[in-house]
Amino acid sequence: MTVPTSNTTPSAGALHRKVIIAMALVFALAPLVGVYPVFMMKVMCFALFACSFNLLLGFGGLLSFGHAMFLGSAGYAAAHAAKIWGFTPELAILFATACAAGLGWVAGKLAIRRQGIYFAMITLALAQMVFFFSLQAPFTGGEDGIQAVPRGRLFGLVDLSQPIAMYALVFTVFMGGFLLIYRIVHSPFGQVLQAIRENEPRAISLGYDADKFKLRAFVLSAALSGMAGGTKALVFQLASLTDVHWSMSGEVILMTLLGGMGTIFGPVVGAAVIITMQNYLAELGSWVLVVQGGIFVVCVLLFRRGIVGELGAWLKKSL
Template identity: 80%
Template sequence: MKPATQDAARTHRMAFVVMALLFIGAPLVGVYPVFMMKVMCFALFACAFNLLLGFGGLLSFGHAMFLGSAGYVTAHAAKVWGLTPELSIAVGTLCAAALGWVVGKLAIRRQGIYLTMITLALAQMVFFFALQAPFTGGEDGIQAVPRGKLFGLIDLSSTNAMYAFVLAIFLGGFLLIYRIIHSPYGQVLKAIRENEPRTISLGYDADKFKHRAFVLSAALAGLAGGTKSLVFQLASLTDVHWSMSGEVVLMTLVGGLGTIFGPVLGAAVMVTMQNYLAELGAWVTVVQGGIFVVCVLLFRRGIVGEIGHLLKKSL
């Protein structure tokens, strides 16, 4: 391993330990656990989206369909089918992955803005399905979702147990994304992002790699959505609405597109604004837009991207 690679890996390990300690210690210093669980769910969602856009160069403006569909399936599996929480989330994740397989097959036939509009159109179809389907509860959603017992043993109605469960899912999902990025597959994906014709000339099937990225990103977004539905014991239309797809774009760009830890910070910033500026009502959206404009003008690489550039470290 080259010295530069070793230095980058060491930096990533240190940053990961700091991030994990912050999430572990936050409830111990008085931060509301449910708020932190929401941050972790959206952080995983943003990281999944960053895998597709930041490292694959594919802009999906319909990623909320994976988050929301998995949330509905997980909630239905837990409440109606009576499955344990880990099985409910697994079913929701598999559903999101299957949806990602279909959407990816259709979307990668086009590039640029056309790919983006295809994902938006398909996401709107999923939204109206969720609005009309009998098992989704319409505008009321699926409420009073039981958290159940993890592996039939650990009661997740306990906030501490649920927090540990969500933390394990987030850290596991984050490490999986990190491994994908630094695998040979991830290197080819980045090559396609930089110069697709040249990558094809080297013998790689670009469409196959992009399709796999869609499925992986959808599955991880579904993992976040399924976990979120158990945290809040609710699956609603909010998570499949087009505005949620816009929010994950903001999270990724504010934190740092194409960085490893940027989406986590971006999600934390956006969720914090939503929670602590809620008394402003509709003006929260205006404030978010203002912050986004400032970040685009002053922090072209995102917050984490700029920090990494100043420190000359890959974050």
């Protein structure tokens, strides 16, 4: 059995390294040039969420309508662990990641038995179950959520109530998650996953267990989404129903498609655009959704491969 090898050329790899360094510098230096740190932390949390979703959709070909259940449930897990059990921040995030991975394994075992729209609808149904559980469970705070979550001290030493310390943690989590996704995509596992996306019957005929690879991708995507959700709960010191609502699953799909599905950097750009619109157009109220819808329609018509996808096609480079 031959394992597919990465199709990243040396020149593409060098370009990716340069873009990753540039992206890291932008996020690292943004607060120093006057950008509101909490805004940038929100962008990084959602960028990681979108990248993890893109791992499943863009590289695995699996459309989930219920990915908010991993973001939201991990947020509740981290908030509860930090506030009630007194976990340190790093343990709270790790606990949230593990909870999301476990939920992803259960959801994946049920969902990957079907394909296409049936897979998507099963994930949506499971997400709705998680939403109503979060609404009714006594430890989640119902509609009020878990508030006043303590940020605590990282490793018992670094006080995360200091904005620069919290920013450094979020930056580290985002870059670590992003680089892990990059490595997964360009590993033999990632290449097999893309082969299954392109032609599943042929991949099966070559001896690959498609369901096993898809389940692993689902669990990895869920775990990384949970990492984003747990980190976000500490940033805003809040875990609420917003993050587990079905509309959040729609938002991450929009971020991925807007930036460029199946690209490395597209979800980061898509998340930055959506979060920027939500923050700077907030005075428009509910009209923000109309503006988002209009931009999405324009992008679908003019940038069918997303912002980064079209840029890569124009430069004739893989981004």
